[in-house]
Amino acid sequence: MLFSEEKDGILLPMKVSEAKHPTNLHEACAATPLGRAIHLLGDTWVLLIVMNLLQGSMRFNALRATLGHISSKTLSSRLKLLEELDFVQRLAFLEIPPRVEYHLTEKGRELGDVIAALEQFGNKHLSNSAASAKCDECISVDEEITAVEDVE
Numbered sequence: 686m687l688f689s690e691e692k693d694g695i696l697l698p699m700k701v702s703e704a705k706h707p708t709n710l711h712e713a714c715a716a717t718p719l720g721r722a723i724h725l726l727g728d729t730w731v732l733l734i735v736m737n738l739l740q741g742s743m744r745f746n747a748l749r750a751t752l753g754h755i756s757s758k759t760l761s762s763r764l765k766l767l768e769e770l771d772f773v774q775r776l777a778f779l780e781i782p783p784r785v786e787y788h789l790t791e792k793g794r795e796l797g798d799v800i801a802a803l804e805q806f807g808n809k810h811l812s813n814s815a816a817s818a819k820c821d822e823c824i825s826v827d828e829e830i831t832a833v834e835d836v837e
Contacts, residue, residue, distance in 0.1 A: 726799065728763070730752070731763055731766070732803075733752055734763055734764065734773075735767070735789065735796045735800065736800055738773065738787060738788060738789045738793065739789065739794065739797050742776075742787065742788035743788075744784065744785065744786050744787075745761075745764075745785060745787070771793075772789065772790060772793035773787050773788070774787070774788055775787055776788070
């Protein structure tokens with residue numbers, strides 16, 4: 686069942702006509718805290734950034750190198766989003782050359798519990814071979830790595 690609005694702390698069922706229109710569904714999803722959480726946590730890069738920052742502060746280029754196949758533009762936009770949501774704090778040092786580090790705020794560190802729950806769920810329910818089918822993006826990354834290894 687799909688939910689669209691909240692009244693007195695209770696999610697109300699979405700009308701069938703609303704469910705058929707993706708823009709209404711997206712708007713309804715973005716209008717609730719649960720929907721916003723799903724949208725945020727559904728972004729693979731956001732989760733990977735948080736997972737890496739759980740280990741401690743990191744500079745932009747170190748974070749980018751750790752993440753692998755992420756463009757500077759994508760990393761920058763995700764870090765700005767996380768900063769705006771107060772999950773990440775950006776520390777700029779008055780040095781030459783300029784140095785900037787990113788670290789999780791208390792709010793950001795709370796995502797560690799969510800990530801741990803996702804890992805536990807994956808280990809329990811998705812560890813068999815049928816459930817571990819790779820997504821297209823993972824397959825293309827593996828193919829690129831294999832191609833590079835073959836060249837070397």
